[in-house]
Amino acid sequence: MEALTGTLISIQKLSFSYDGDQRRVLDGLTLDLPAGAITAILGPNGVGKSTLIHILLGILKPTSGAITISGKDIQRYSRRELSRLIAFVPQSEYTAFEFSVLDYVLMGRAPHMGLLGMPTQDDLASTIERLELLGLSNLARRSVLELSGGERQLTLIARALAQEPQVLLLDEPTTHLDLSNKNRILTTLSKLNKRGTSVIFTTHDPDSAASIAQNLVLMKGGRVLSSGTAEEVLTAEGLTETYGVPVRVVPVDGQPVVLLDNSG
Amino acid sequence: MVISRFLKARALRWGGLLIGLLLVFTASIFIGRYPQPYWMPPRLLQQDELARQLVLALRLPRLLAALMMGASLAAAGNVLQMVFRNPLVGPGILGVSQGAGFGAALAIIALSKMPLAVELSALLFASLGLALSYLIARQLHYGGWVLRLILSGIAVSALFSAGIGLLKYLADPLTQLPEITFWLLGGLWSVTWREALLMLPFVVTGLIIIYLMRWRLNLLSLSEETAFSLGSRMGRERALLLAGAVAAIAAVTAVGGVIGWVGLIIPHMARRLFGASAQRTVPATILLGAIFVVFCDTMARSLRPGEIPLGIITSLLGALIFILLMATVSARWKP
Numbered sequence: 001m002e003a004l005t006g007t008l009i010s011i012q013k014l015s016f017s018y019d020g021d022q023r024r025v026l027d028g029l030t031l032d033l034p035a036g037a038i039t040a041i042l043g044p045n046g047v048g049k050s051t052l053i054h055i056l057l058g059i060l061k062p063t064s065g066a067i068t069i070s071g072k073d074i075q076r077y078s079r080r081e082l083s084r085l086i087a088f089v090p091q092s093e094y095t096a097f098e099f100s101v102l103d104y105v106l107m108g109r110a111p112h113m114g115l116l117g118m119p120t121q122d123d124l125a126s127t128i129e130r131l132e133l134l135g136l137s138n139l140a141r142r143s144v145l146e147l148s149g150g151e152r153q154l155t156l157i158a159r160a161l162a163q164e165p166q167v168l169l170l171d172e173p174t175t176h177l178d179l180s181n182k183n184r185i186l187t188t189l190s191k192l193n194k195r196g197t198s199v200i201f202t203t204h205d206p207d208s209a210a211s212i213a214q215n216l217v218l219m220k221g222g223r224v225l226s227s228g229t230a231e232e233v234l235t236a237e238g239l240t241e242t243y244g245v246p247v248r249v250v251p252v253d254g255q256p257v258v259l260l261d262n263s264g
Numbered sequence: 265m266v267i268s269r270f271l272k273a274r275a276l277r278w279g280g281l282l283i284g285l286l287l288v289f290t291a292s293i294f295i296g297r298y299p300q301p302y303w304m305p306p307r308l309l310q311q312d313e314l315a316r317q318l319v320l321a322l323r324l325p326r327l328l329a330a331l332m333m334g335a336s337l338a339a340a341g342n343v344l345q346m347v348f349r350n351p352l353v354g355p356g357i358l359g360v361s362q363g364a365g366f367g368a369a370l371a372i373i374a375l376s377k378m379p380l381a382v383e384l385s386a387l388l389f390a391s392l393g394l395a396l397s398y399l400i401a402r403q404l405h406y407g408g409w410v411l412r413l414i415l416s417g418i419a420v421s422a423l424f425s426a427g428i429g430l431l432k433y434l435a436d437p438l439t440q441l442p443e444i445t446f447w448l449l450g451g452l453w454s455v456t457w458r459e460a461l462l463m464l465p466f467v468v469t470g471l472i473i474i475y476l477m478r479w480r481l482n483l484l485s486l487s488e489e490t491a492f493s494l495g496s497r498m499g500r501e502r503a504l505l506l507a508g509a510v511a512a513i514a515a516v517t518a519v520g521g522v523i524g525w526v527g528l529i530i531p532h533m534a535r536r537l538f539g540a541s542a543q544r545t546v547p548a549t550i551l552l553g554a555i556f557v558v559f560c561d562t563m564a565r566s567l568r569p570g571e572i573p574l575g576i577i578t579s580l581l582g583a584l585i586f587i588l589l590m591a592t593v594s595a596r597w598k599p
Binding site for chain 1: 270346349350351372380410474476477479480483484485487488489490492494496497501533539540541543
């Protein structure tokens, strides 16, 4: 495992509740995300993972607490600066229009263009490079509505890469995918991380998290229950407590694998 | 290799559109019912003073107005479809056209038809129509965003239609009523240089905004969280584009009445020819819309001795093209 170079994102006592709602979706969450690593934020649905992502993107403002990115408060970044720093890959994306894959990925150049800007030859070249990197070149002219689930996810990742971000933030990137596509996405994320991009993804699947992440964060009730390596975080007690079902953790080829415990 | 052939095919289409517009526009100068039905030989322009007057004082401003109308409705329709992320909306569905119609009819009655007042009143109520459709859609708790927007747009359009009906009922049957009725059917027969020049600043401003921001329009058609994460200031960008679209629609509606279908079908045709990116569909809708309305208006004034209302022809042709487009579209988009 490569040496990690300090803290990229530091979250201090972050709380969030929606307007008019007493319930705290995030409740004093404190967390340091290392630079240059793959971090998996793990937890069942409704634990506050998506809210955390929306706060990191600047879409939601925290009720209290602070976030610094590379040492600077998130509130002090402009929308444009933030979009060059963090690129977002949604779980799925609805579009009503038959954009070609090329036009769709080209939209990732937006943070580098002004209000009246048009893509230049350089933008186009950089987009085509991202398509090649993710093996999507042959789909460049295909409509995004025609893609399979895996191809679509890779297209969303390519668009995020076109932003030339330091951090790739993915919301449940493998949830809707079959095994082979899941593997394709996880391998791609590993490859991107080796090229120097920090990767943060949420998942409710411990095995996806364990397979590629150097750093795992297990969430429960809007807080961090534990964080560290897969061996440290994926324990039967922690997972049972978070997911509310009895599980066993079995090492297979040196990697923890989570099984439902039906013995009792 | 494949890409270069693809780009060549696209360049050919642009060339085709430009030549098409030039041809339709030029031919329309000589098509009409003087001196005999359908065709005026070009040499008459030199020999016949009346023919020259007819072309310079009537046909040219009218052609220019038709061109502006087509370009405006089509480009604005494209903006509405992308901003509201719904390829089935258009000026006629989101309350914009009916709002402009109501505003113009109100001005005809209350302000006795000062052209600029009619124009501004149309602009005001067109904006109101769009705002109401949007706000009501946000309040509905039924169906998805696409469906809610269409439902509230239909309701707002119906409200304005009822308002227009009321205004017709109140109008002076000898002077104001015929004016409103003809105007509502839609047509450009009353256009002189004065009307054409009155439309021009609104249309040009609206189209320039839309044209300059055309690539940005793509981002607004994505989900809010994606557009946000790509650095788009959605509220501001949306407002600018919608202001441009509404200004253009209101200006042409105040002069030519409510003309249906152009804003709905032309964007679909443009996407078929050039793909979905607004970087290409915006100029394409401007050209295609202009060709379509100039063609329809020329038919409207030449087919019969009396004028056929333009709205009838655009609706007839538009609906036929729409059926054709929908029948051949792949079934991938599911609202």
